[in-house]
Amino acid sequence: MKPGFDKMNLDITIHSIEETKVYGDLGLTRCTYTLKMTPKAGGETIIAMPDGKALTLYERQSDGSWKIKYDIFNSNTPPK
Template sequence: MKKIIVTSICIVFVLAACVQSNNTNNEADVKAISEVSAAIVKAWSDGNYEAFMERLDQDAIVLPQNASSVVGNDALKSLYSNSFKTFTFQVNETLDEIVAFGDYGYTLGTWVGSMNPVDGGEPIPFNNKAVAIYKRQPDGSWLVYRNIYNSNELSLVQKSPELLE
């Protein structure tokens, strides 16, 4: 009897794992996340602040390099409004991974390009790696829920430690 119970429990766990695996990397979800990511890159490249903000979940959190976390829609609006007012952007994205699982998904990739001051100053190149976590919305669409990024390049201080002396 004990063997039957243990075997039954094992079968339940195996079946549960199979059901959960069916929710991972659903082709339609991966495509939808990829399309949102591409729309974000287009919004940055086109200087379209509104189109970018529409791709962020109401409770989004961004973890920028060398800065405090930016939490919530109001704080994100302030941060990104200033960015779009101050710079134009040239962005090329490479996605190395897109994974969807249930109501969440993520992308792993790079953003390479430049921030170009609207006042005509010198372009500022960037080469960043990023992880974005997406959340399925009640209407079935996907929005960025969490984002973290940092540079693949050494900072000026890392290149020239004598600056700290």
């Protein structure tokens, strides 16, 4: 997958953050988004995920910053 994504410019638009919770040094967000992809070499922009949702788990670092530990995502749109 990585070689394919390396050839694209990605544009992710977050539509809403549905939930945010913190449990000690772990935090999570649940959101909805749209993903658009445009070839770096030029060409038409495609809407790769028009109606996506994600659940992201963050871990607090020793310096107090947060880093993504897991990011799970999928589409609400049925396959064609």
